[in-house]
Amino acid sequence: MLANRNVRQIALGGALVLLTFGSHLGAAMTEPLPIGAALSQTSNVALLGQEQIIGVRLAEEYFNSKGGVGGTKIQVILEDSAGDEASAINAFNALIRKNVVAIVGPTLSQQAFAADPLADKAKVPVLGPSNTAKGIPQIGPFVTRVSAPVAIVAPHALEAALKRNPQLKNVAVLYAQNDAFNTSESMTFQEAVKADKRLTLGTIQKFQTTDTDFTTQASEVMKVKPDLVIISGLAADGGNLVKQLRQLGYKGLIVGGNGLNTPNVFPVCQKYCDGILIAQAYSPEAGDAMNKALVELYQKKHKKMPGQFTAQAFTAVQVIVEALSAIDQKKKVTTYDVKELRQELNKQILGQSFQTALGPISFDKDGEIVQKSFYVAEIKMDADNKNGKFSFLK
Numbered sequence: 001m002l003a004n005r006n007v008r009q010i011a012l013g014g015a016l017v018l019l020t021f022g023s024h025l026g027a028a029m030t031e032p033l034p035i036g037a038a039l040s041q042t043s044n045v046a047l048l049g050q051e052q053i054i055g056v057r058l059a060e061e062y063f064n065s066k067g068g069v070g071g072t073k074i075q076v077i078l079e080d081s082a083g084d085e086a087s088a089i090n091a092f093n094a095l096i097r098k099n100v101v102a103i104v105g106p107t108l109s110q111q112a113f114a115a116d117p118l119a120d121k122a123k124v125p126v127l128g129p130s131n132t133a134k135g136i137p138q139i140g141p142f143v144t145r146v147s148a149p150v151a152i153v154a155p156h157a158l159e160a161a162l163k164r165n166p167q168l169k170n171v172a173v174l175y176a177q178n179d180a181f182n183t184s185e186s187m188t189f190q191e192a193v194k195a196d197k198r199l200t201l202g203t204i205q206k207f208q209t210t211d212t213d214f215t216t217q218a219s220e221v222m223k224v225k226p227d228l229v230i231i232s233g234l235a236a237d238g239g240n241l242v243k244q245l246r247q248l249g250y251k252g253l254i255v256g257g258n259g260l261n262t263p264n265v266f267p268v269c270q271k272y273c274d275g276i277l278i279a280q281a282y283s284p285e286a287g288d289a290m291n292k293a294l295v296e297l298y299q300k301k302h303k304k305m306p307g308q309f310t311a312q313a314f315t316a317v318q319v320i321v322e323a324l325s326a327i328d329q330k331k332k333v334t335t336y337d338v339k340e341l342r343q344e345l346n347k348q349i350l351g352q353s354f355q356t357a358l359g360p361i362s363f364d365k366d367g368e369i370v371q372k373s374f375y376v377a378e379i380k381m382d383a384d385n386k387n388g389k390f391s392f393l394k
């Protein structure tokens with residue numbers, strides 16, 4: 001419904017044309033409250049996006065069962081952000097047109113750097129559910145994230161590798177140079193290796209997320225005889241790289257980055273996934289009440305433990321719902337104009353604390369997540385070499 005003061009009707013060539021003036025006002029809020037999700041449903045990035053879609057859907061179900069926002073239901077509106085920048089931009093534009101209050105997405109940092117500025121300009125709050133590259137919250141005042149940055153998360157995996165093998169010295173680093181997150185994560189790893197006097201950086205090898213043949217890079221790695229290989233890639237390329245490296249005879253430790261942080265990597269590297277160490281911003285074993293609720297809900301449907309990408313996407317929706325609920329207590333959200341509500345929501349998100357599946361979280365003035373607990377898990381493959389699990393290190 002359009003507010004009268006916002007619309008002029010003028011006759012033009014006999015046709016009645018609606019023109020909207022005063023762009024500071026949009027449409028009145030509709031019910032259920034639309035929350036946008038721009039996540040990768042197709043492309044190679046769907047290996048990561050699928051788990052996020054499960055997360056936002058579970059959150060929709062869970063928070064609606066608790067009464068939504070002061071009795072008003074929420075609805076997650078999903079647009080496929082696929083694997084590239086153009087698809088993420090299209091998904092964001094479609095969601096903004098659908099008058100969503102906020103957007104959870106996109107899946108990759110690479111896409112966020114392209115799409116988030118649009119939402120920021122339109123003053124639509126964006127919650128990055130998995131964007132971990134340096135610089136994401138700094139895109140603009142309407143951009144926040146629930147995914148802790150690589151600079152904080154990734155070094156935990158290096159520490160775990162050193163604990164596993166205190167003799168380790170020689171490190172090889174590989175990364176997908178066409179992807180913003182992988183580049184950012186690799187820089188963090190490279191700096192951490194250089195800063196540690198016990199370690200030497202034997203070689204740095206680059207590849208593309210679209211690569212399938214890693215013979216050249218794997219051969220270069222073998223030449224330097226590393227005790228540790230650190231890989232920053234996405235699930236498909238990263239998984240294949242692990243496989244080809246093991247097939248060439250590499251027997252040492254492997255640290256995988258966030259792009260390998262999904263059970264969907266198991267069918268890619270199969271038995272060769274076994275032993276990969278990956279830092280985690282979530283543990284299904286953490287005792288928080290909201291985590292218990294998520295684990296129970298997830299297990300009922302999927303008969304296994306939820307992973308980090310599911311938990312972060314669930315948390316992004318929770319943050320929106322709880323911030324809207326706080327606003328609703330002062331003035332019903334359904335009485336707001338969508339543009340006004342988006343601005344209120346952004347302010348509220350930045351000022352509030354949340355008890356989540358990731359533990360207690362809040363945001364700094366840039367919109368960066370403030371989170372306390374991080375973990376490291378090791379991939380343990382089953383005897384069938386098809387299934388496996390993330391086993392959390394103590």
Ligand code: 1QQ
Nearest residue numbers: 108109131132181258259
């Ligand atoms: C980023 C990431 C990816 C691994 C998310 C799926 O961390 O792009 O920032």
